[in-house]
Amino acid sequence: KNEVEQSPQNLTAQEGEFITINCSYSVGISALHWLQQHPGGGIVSLFMLSSGKKKHGRLIATINIQEKHSSLHITASHPRDSAVYICAVLVGGADGLTFGKGTHLIIQP
Amino acid sequence: DAGVTQSPTHLIKTRGQQVTLRCSPKSGHDTVSWYQQALGQGPQFIFQYYEEEERQRGNFPDRFSGHQFPNYSSELNVNALLLGDSALYLCASSLAPLAGSGELFFGEGSRLTVL
Numbered sequence: 001k002n003e004v005e006q007s008p009q010n011l012t013a014q015e016g017e018f019i020t021i022n023c024s025y026s027v028g029i030s031a032l033h034w035l036q037q038h039p040g041g042g043i044v045s046l047f048m049l050s051s052g053k054k055k056h057g058r059l060i061a062t063i064n065i066q067e068k069h070s071s072l073h074i075t076a077s078h079p080r081d082s083a084v085y086i087c088a089v090l091v092g093g094a095d096g097l098t099f100g101k102g103t104h105l106i107i108q109p
Numbered sequence: 110d111a112g113v114t115q116s117p118t119h120l121i122k123t124r125g126q127q128v129t130l131r132c133s134p135k136s137g138h139d140t141v142s143w144y145q146q147a148l149g150q151g152p153q154f155i156f157q158y159y160e161e162e163e164r165q166r167g168n169f170p171d172r173f174s175g176h177q178f179p180n181y182s183s184e185l186n187v188n189a190l191l192l193g194d195s196a197l198y199l200c201a202s203s204l205a206p207l208a209g210s211g212e213l214f215f216g217e218g219s220r221l222t223v224l
Contacts, residue, residue, distance in 0.1 A: 004151075031210060041146075041197050043215035086151055090209035096142065096154030096165050097209040 006087055006100035014108055019074040021103045023087030026068065031090040033097065034061050034072050036083045043086070046072070077107045111136060113202050115216035122190050123224050130185040130219045134202030141183040142208040143175060144199040146218075152199055157208035158183050165208055187221075195223045 003026045034046040047061040063070040084102040114133045140159045144152035154167035158177035177183045197218045205211025
């Protein structure tokens with residue numbers, strides 16, 4: 001059974017700080033998603049990656065397939081980045097995505 | 110271009126009742142997947158529809174069923190509701206026939222409360 005662990009569970013930081021959220025999984029995967037969920041429920045897809053590194057604006061996502069680990073970085077954090085960040089992995093495809101419990105991020109002005 | 114739309118946004122049911130939730134995918138998308146998110150938890154994959162057939166299914170009982178229509182919209186039906194079915198139900202659409210193998214576009218969700 002694939003397990004997805006995220007750390008930290010909760011993170012409070014000051015505006016401008018560099019943020020790192022981690023995701024570890026237990027079995028080989030074919031794809032990993034980083035998602036953002038704001039209060040109220042709607043989810044936005046940030047990245048889908050299977051190797052290496054992707055960057056979009058102030059967000060950077062990396063994945064190390066050998067170590068079964070991914071990180072999401074936010075540079076120059078802003079209060080509007082406050083949200084729950086969720087990691088989800090796809091194993092082979094038979095069972096759909098397996099999600100982590102999410103990291104609740106608060107950026108204080 | 111309309112994104113993924115879900116209805117209703119909120120609903121309250123009692124134990125034993127049945128509920129139908131609806132999802133219209135993003136324009137041009139033909140794959141719809143459904144997820145259940147309990148309070149404080151990550152989403153869980155329920156099932157995925159492509160070409161009007163259920164292609165993949167997560168670990169959910171047969172009380173959870175669905176349908177996809179020729180216009181790619183989808184319904185999620187839950188029978189014999191239990192208190193534990195209270196959750197946010199999310200729909201996502203994509204162009205990839207395998208759930209999670211392509212970028213996902215999510216709706217705002219339907220929040221179900223079972224009393």
